[in-house]
Amino acid sequence: AQKITQTQPGMFVQEKEAVTLDCTYDTSDQSYGLFWYKQPSSGEMIFLIYQGSYDEQNATEGRYSLNFQKARKSANLVISASQLGDSAMYFCAMREGAGNTGKLIFGQGTTLQVKP
Amino acid sequence: NAGVMQNPRHLVRRRGQEARLRCSPMKGHSHVYWYRQLPEEGLKFMVYLQKENIIDESGMPKERFSAEFPKEGPSILRIQQVVRGDSAAYFCASSPGISGNTIYFGEGSWLTVV
Numbered sequence: 001a002q003k004i005t006q007t008q009p010g011m012f013v014q015e016k017e018a019v020t021l022d023c024t025y026d027t028s029d030q031s032y033g034l035f036w037y038k039q040p041s042s043g044e045m046i047f048l049i050y051q052g053s054y055d056e057q058n059a060t061e062g063r064y065s066l067n068f069q070k071a072r073k074s075a076n077l078v079i080s081a082s083q084l085g086d087s088a089m090y091f092c093a094m095r096e097g098a099g100n101t102g103k104l105i106f107g108q109g110t111t112l113q114v115k116p
Numbered sequence: 117n118a119g120v121m122q123n124p125r126h127l128v129r130r131r132g133q134e135a136r137l138r139c140s141p142m143k144g145h146s147h148v149y150w151y152r153q154l155p156e157e158g159l160k161f162m163v164y165l166q167k168e169n170i171i172d173e174s175g176m177p178k179e180r181f182s183a184e185f186p187k188e189g190p191s192i193l194r195i196q197q198v199v200r201g202d203s204a205a206y207f208c209a210s211s212p213g214i215s216g217n218t219i220y221f222g223e224g225s226w227l228t229v230v
Contacts (some may be wrong), residue, residue: 031128044223045224047218050217052217093158101171101172102149102219104161104210106160107158
């Protein structure tokens with residue numbers, strides 16, 4: 001069965017520093033997609049970044065990058081130059097099953113607090 | 117995630133009442149997904165719909181819950197005879213037909229059952 005694991009319930013980072021949020025996954029599919037979402041205290045789910053299993057380059061979107069290590073089945077999110085507005089819950093997710101759908105399984109999330 | 121519209125944002129229902137949550141997907145998106153988030157947990161998939169069709173409802177509770185996405189109008193998640201355990205945030209997401217790497221969520225609907 002497919003599974004997403006986020007082992008860090010909470011993380012602290014100093015403003016302007018970089019931080020890595022861990023995500024490991026388990027799947028027997030050869031083709032899959034990995035997502036990261038941000039959920040601030042206001043509750044909405046904000047799409048951050050996507051990595052396809054066949055993408056050779058690590059995905060990057062502004063200050064967000066995904067450290068994709070396929071052999072280790074990890075897809076860690078790196079946030080560079082942290083800002084106070086980055087304080088939020090972060091979820092790693094994987095597309096579940098075959099096909100190119102939006103059916104995702106989510107990890108338990110990591111709460112990030114950025115210190116001034 | 118701009119463009120996926122959910123309403124109401126907050127809904128309070130007494131036990132036994134019905135709750136109806138609405139979702140209008142992003143323009144050009146024909147696939148809709150409903151997820152539920154219980155307190156302190158990640159999102160759990162409920163149902164996947166295209167216009168007038170339920171594609172996958174493997175995450176839907178067997179009773180009291182139903183979903184539709186009519187030809188015209190928003191998708192609706194309906195919960196009949198609500199119980200306290202239904203209190204949660206319900207998120208709608210949409211994607212275009214082909215590309216599965218652009219999945220955007222709405223702002224969520226928070227249901228409180230008293």
